[in-house]
Amino acid sequence: MQSTGVPAATQLIIDVWADVLCPWCYLGEQRLDTAIASSPHAAHIDLQVHSFQLDPDAPAAAVPTLEYLAGKYGVSQQQARDMEEEMARQAAAEGLPYVVDRPAGNTLDLLRLVHLGAEHEVAWKYQRAMQSEVFGGNADAFEHTTLVRLGEGLGIPGEQIREVLAGDRYADRVRADQDQAVRLGARGVPFTVLGSRLGIPGAVSVEQYTNAINQAWEQING
Amino acid sequence: MADGTAPQRPQTTVPLVIMDGVADGYCDPGTGVCVLPGAATPSPPNLGGRADEPVAPPKH
Secondary structure (H helix, E strand, O other), rough: OOOOOHHHHHEEEEEEEEEOOOOOHHHHHHHHHHHHHHHOOOHHEEEEEEEEEOOOOOOOOEEHHHHHHHHHOOOOOOHHHHHHHHHHHHHHHHOOOOOOOOOOOHHHHHHHHHHHHHHOOHHHHHHHHHHHHOOOOOOOOOHHHHHHHHHHHHHHHHHHHHHHHHHHHHHHHHHHHHHHHHHHHHOOEEEEEEEEEEEEOOOOOHHHHHHHHHHHHHHOOO | OEEEOOOOOOOOOOOOOOOOOOOOOEEOOOOOOOOOOOOOOOOOOOOOOOOOOOOOOOOO
């Protein structure tokens, strides 16, 4: 765990379980970022990222999202498009790009790299960068060259990224994270736990994240 | 704000209070199905129409 360097008693740890490909994680993380940035306690908040792979059976090779969703939900591609366009409207309200015709694929490698990012204290930024590529519609979002480029942009040596991609490093941590969320009672992803006291399944509004931060802060430091 | 992961966290010392039913939307951790909000979205089979409703697994 990284530390802000202030006494532990004055910190608030926020744990977030998420998947790169999860639309509500994408929106929820943006809202949580906004809530933290505007919090008077921002400098004393430790944000910890945990993996939750929503679909381990997703295809290894990226496919069009509408094709993937139609198969997963048993709906037509037009119905999948209607669903996605509603999500795009939600994302637009947050100022986030959301391209309906984008790739979908297995996120295990991406989540393993988020753990590598943690060793360089950029886990959250790395995950958010991956989501920007995926939901921004980059057809090569799952390509190793893209993942290396994003990581290097955050200061992670490209060789380390390629080594992780070539093996199965951190796969056990991805599974352990997921098991932990289930044990804690996660009934929705993203799953946010504030101060080990307050759990929020799913994405809530900026105001609700703000209230939860204040509530957890008061319980711990009040 | 620090930025990292800690696989063994959180070490809960008090009961964790889960705030259910407040989400605008979520993805179901069991099925991976993502729930869309409100009536504006046509709800395909098994997707659910409201964010706070339980979700049935999709039929393939």
